[in-house]
Amino acid sequence: MSPKDRQLIDLLRVNARESVSSLARKLQLARSTVQERLRRLEESGTIAGYTVRLGQTRERPALTAHVLLEANPKKADLVIRELRSVPAIRGVYALSGSFDYLAIAEAASPHEIDEVVDRIGRVEGVEKTQTSLVLSVKFERP
Numbered sequence: 001m002s003p004k005d006r007q008l009i010d011l012l013r014v015n016a017r018e019s020v021s022s023l024a025r026k027l028q029l030a031r032s033t034v035q036e037r038l039r040r041l042e043e044s045g046t047i048a049g050y051t052v053r054l055g056q057t058r059e060r061p062a063l064t065a066h067v068l069l070e071a072n073p074k075k076a077d078l079v080i081r082e083l084r085s086v087p088a089i090r091g092v093y094a095l096s097g098s099f100d101y102l103a104i105a106e107a108a109s110p111h112e113i114d115e116v117v118d119r120i121g122r123v124e125g126v127e128k129t130q131t132s133l134v135l136s137v138k139f140e141r142p
Contacts, residue, residue, distance in 0.1 A: 075125025
């Protein structure tokens with residue numbers, strides 16, 4: 001990946017909806033060149049997709065929980081499949097250390113977070129969990 005490709009990706013991380021013309025101006029490249037770079041990055045899988053990041057508002061207070069999981073290695077595929085089926089779980093990450101996975105869950109209330117954590121604990125193959133609630137976000141990179 002070239003330095004311009006990295007710059008392009010950095011710009012898209014800030015605003016994935018920015019127009020190709022605006023990106024071209026910022027990168028000091030022709031619009032067609034930026035379009036071609038985007039096409040190539042998408043086709044290679046470097047850019048896997050574009051998404052929406054929701055903001056927290058008074059109308060939609062979101063709680064985030066980090067759930068560490070210890071799983072039976074023989075049932076890891078089942079655990080991942082079951083966690084994928086829970087809409088409140090935004091991602092699952094394999095870890096090194098005493099826990100095997102980190103699941104990131106989001107819900108509108110403590111009661112809903114509690115239900116998600118209970119559901120995770122009932123998944124066959126999950127042997128232990130430890131949950132931390134995010135109190136505030138000091139900064140976040142897109």
